[in-house]
Amino acid sequence: MDEKQRTIHGKPVTDEQIQAWADEAEAGYDLPNLRQSRRGRPAVGHGPGKPVTVRLDEQTLAALRKRAEQEGLANESEAIRAAVRAWAHVA
Numbered sequence: 703m704d705e706k707q708r709t710i711h712g713k714p715v716t717d718e719q720i721q722a723w724a725d726e727a728e729a730g731y732d733l734p735n736l737r738q739s740r741r742g743r744p745a746v747g748h749g750p751g752k753p754v755t756v757r758l759d760e761q762t763l764a765a766l767r768k769r770a771e772q773e774g775l776a777n778e779s780e781a782i783r784a785a786v787r788a789w790a791h792v793a
Contacts, residue, residue: 746783747792756782 708715745751758766763778770781787793 708720766778766781766785770776770778773781773784775781775784
C-alpha cells in the first residue's frame with residue numbers, strides 16, 4: 703500500500719524534515735520573539751478581522767472584478783472591503 707505523499711506548497715516534505723520540525727518544537731520556542739514576527743494574514747483594519755460569507759450573482763461579481771481592476775485592487779476581498787467601507791462611511 704502506497705503512503706500518501708505529504709507536500710507544502712506543492713513540494714514534497716520528507717520524514718527527515720518533519721522530524722526536524724518536531725525536534726525544534728520539542729526544544730521550545732522563544733514566544734516573545736515569534737509574536738514579533740507578525741506571521742499570518744495582515745490586518746485589514748482596526749483589530750482582528752472576522753470572515754463574513756456573502757453570496758453575489760455573476761453579474762455583480764463581474765462588475766466588482768472590473769471595478770477592482772480599474773482601481774488597482776488586488777482581489778475581490780479588497781474590493782468588497784472598499785465598497786463596504788465607502789457605504790458605511792468608515793475610513
